[in-house]
Amino acid sequence: MTEGSPLSPSRAAAAAATTIKPTDLRGILKYIPRFRDQVFVIALDGAVIADDNLSNLLVDIAVLRSLSIKVVLVHGISLQLSELSEVRGVPITNADGTGVTDASTLDLAVRASSRVSHLVLEGLTQNGLKCAITNAVRALPAGVLKGVDQKRTGKVDRIDKETLHHLINANIIPIIQPIGFGPDGHTLRINSDLLAIEVAETLQATKVIYLSQQEGLSIDGQLRRDIDVAALRDVMDSSPDSIAMGSRSKALHAVKAIEAGIPRVHMVDGRIYDGLLNEIFSSEGVGTLIYGNDYQQIRQANANDVRFIHSLTRSAVKREELLHRTPEAIEANIDQFYVFEVDENIVACVTLQFYPNAPTVAELGSLYVMPFHHHRGVGRKMVEFAALRAAEKGASLLLALSTQNPTFFTSVCGFEEADKAELPESRRQVYEANGRNARILIRHLGATV
DSSP states (O other): OOSSOTTOHHHHHOOSOOSOOGGGHHHHHTTHHHHTTOEEEEEEOHHHHTSTTHHHHHHHHHHHHHTTOEEEEEEOOHHHHHHHHHHHTOOOSOSSSSSOBOHHHHHHHHHHHHHHHHHHHHHHHHTTOEEEEOOOEEEEEOOEETTEEOBTBEEEEEEOHHHHHHHHHTTEEEEEOSEEEOTTSOEEEOOHHHHHHHHHHHHTOSEEEEEESSSSEEETTEEESEEEHHHHHHHHHHOGGGBOGGGHHHHHHHHHHHHTTOOEEEEEETTSTTHHHHHHHSSSOSSEEEEOOTTTTEEEOOGGGHHHHHHHHHHHHHTTSSOOOOHHHHHHTGGGEEEEEETTEEEEEEEEEEETTEEEEEEEEEEEEOGGGTTTTHHHHHHHHHHHHHHHTTOSEEEEEESSOHHIIIIISOOEEEOGGGSOHHHHHHHHHHOOOOEEEEEETTOOO
C-alpha cells in the first residue's frame, strides 16, 4: 500500500494478483522520488523467517536498497524460541517478550536470536548486501508489573541512533535482534513489535512494515485493507477482542507509531511471493495500511482568505502557471478553495470543481505552494486531499490541467496524460476557447501514491 488517499475503493476491493508484472515497472518508477533516501523499518516475525518465502523476501529487500530506500530490519524469535524449548525440554515463561522472562528463557532466547540473525545475515549476503548485527538497543528491566516481577524482560530505554545512522550511511543494513542491553551490560528480552516502533521513531522512518503469518488486520473476522488510526484506536479501546489474536500486538503498536509521528504502518503476510513489493509499489496492496491524518493543516477556505489567496497566487499568474483570478472571482468561488496553513499562515491553495452534467468528474486547479515550502510534500498533500474529497463526493475521475509542470502530476501524484475527449463538454468548450493548450492530466480515483 502506498502513500496518499487512504480510503480508495481499490484498496477496499483488494487485488487478487500478487506478482508485479513487467508492465507495472513504469508505475513503480513514479514512487522512487517519493521514497528515495527514506527509512523503512521492516519487522519480520520468527515464523516468517522460518518460511520458504524468506529468500524471496530478502530479494525484495535488495530491490528496495537498489532504489536508494534505507532499510532497517528488526526480527522476532517466538517460533524459534518455542521450538528450542521443546527440543531441549526446557520450559519457557514467555515466547514473545511481553511476559516474564526467567533465566532459562533468556538463555534460550539469546540462542534463538543468534540463529535467526545469522539466517538473515546469510540471506542478505547471498543477495550482495552489506549488513551487520548490532547492539544498538539500550534497555532497562521492565520491573514489577501488576505485582509480578518481569525478571529479564526489558523495556527500551533508548536506541543508539548514531550507530544506526553510521551503518545506514555506509550502505550497511542494520539487523536488530529482540534483545537489549542494560546499563550494566546484561542482556534483556524485548518484544520485537514494540522494538520496531522504537527504532522507527528514533530514525524518523517513513514506514513500519510488519511481516507476519497474518493476511493483515482482521476486525470481527473481516480483513481491513486500510484503517485510520482514530478508528483503530476506538476499536482497541472499546472492543479489543474483535481484533484477531495474532494482530493485536501489532495493532497496539501501530497506534503508538502513528501517534509518534510515523506516517504509515503496514501489516502484510510475509509468506506471499512478491508481497512486500506489491504492498509498497501498488495502489491496491496485499495487506493492511494503518495511517494517520496527513491533512490536519488543510481546511476549507472562507471569505476572510480571499486577499491572502489572491496575494499568494499573484506571482504564479504572472508566470502563466495559473489562470488570472480577480479577488472578486476568488470570492465568488471561495467554496471551491482549500488552503494549507502553517502556524495559521496560508502557504498553499488548491481548488476542486465539480460539473453538474458530469457528476463522476472533478477538476483540481489553482494548485500553488509558496517557494519557501517547496520540496516538503505540501503540493502532494494538497493533491491527495483534493482526491480524497472528490472521491467522497462520488467522483471517479480527477482532472488537472497544467502548462508549466505536468511532470509533478505524472511522476509524483499518479496522473497520466490524456486528450480533451476526457473533459466534460462544458469544460472542453472553455479549453478550446482559451488557447492555452494546457496538458490534460487524469487520475482514476483509487490510485494512490
